[in-house]
Amino acid sequence: MCYLKKSGTILKICPKIDKIKKVIQMKTYNKIFNAFNKLIQTKSFDDITVLEICQKANVSTSSFYRHYKDKYDVMNDNYKRILDQYINSKQNHNYEDVFINLFTMSKELHYLKNAFDYTGINSLGDFIYQYSYNTVIEMCKTKNIHFEDKDLLLLDVFCGGASIMYQHYILGKYDLSPKQAGHLLYQMFPENFKISW
Incomplete structure (x- = not known):
């Protein structure tokens, strides 16, 4: 009261x-x-x-x-809502499904190219890296999955590279279908974290 x-x-x-x-x-x-x-x-x-x-x-x-806080905060909230929607979707059964759906969505949301124009601190790419890393860690904690520092290093490298790959995909650098890109990204995803889904 x-x-x-x-x-x-x-x-x-x-x-x-x-x-x-x-x-x-x-x-x-x-x-x-x-x-x-x-x-x-x-x-x-x-x-x-x-x-x-x-x-x-x-x-x-x-x-x-x-x-x-600023326009960067709006952009990050915008993409967080999109990521949360895809992560929580019942059509996703594992991380590969999430990756494929995110690549599919990027083909539909043309404004993402404009959002990726800015790079550096507070950029969309930086946000995707941080948010992806934190989301996987939280999912592991929820399922009581333990990991070592070497696993965290692999996840760190994966999330950083995946963010750059996603940006390049959106900007048209790769001629891959969403399914091909999602499958390749899933193959690179560290094994120890795949079970956290």
């Missing part, structure tokens, strides 16, 4: 207010998220500004900064 202190008196606040605040917060997240996705379809990531996102979303910059 929430309480509000007003002029020396404590007032009880209905728990519905908390729910309403959360709904409003999610609506603002989604407005910003959708505005970013519209902009990234036609502009490179470097050319998008926080002010443009706010104008497109019809939110104030203070609202933006209450929800996100």
Whole structure:
């Protein structure tokens, strides 16, 4: 139960207010998220500004900064939502299915080319590397799978290379079908982590 202190008196606040605040917060997240996705379809990531996102979303910059740190945070949240959707999909039975579906999705979401224009710290590639690594580690912990430092090194190298491979695939460097690319990536995935699915 929430309480509000007003002029020396404590007032009880209905728990519905908390729910309403959360709904409003999610609506603002989604407005910003959708505005970013519209902009990234036609502009490179470097050319998008926080002010443009706010104008497109019809939110104030203070609202933006209450929800996100910067435009990189929006891009990463955007891709996290996509990754989570594919990882949690019932059509995936193992990591190979996830990889194939991500390569298939990349053919459908043309704006990813614009998102990959920016490289370096806070880039989409950097986020994919970190998020992939952390997701596999969490899945291992959930299933109580133990690993050694050499396994972590292999996973580190795999996630870094997979992120670069994915970026190159999206930018058209490889002439492979999503199934071929996903299968090849799965073959490179460290054996000790395949059982974590």
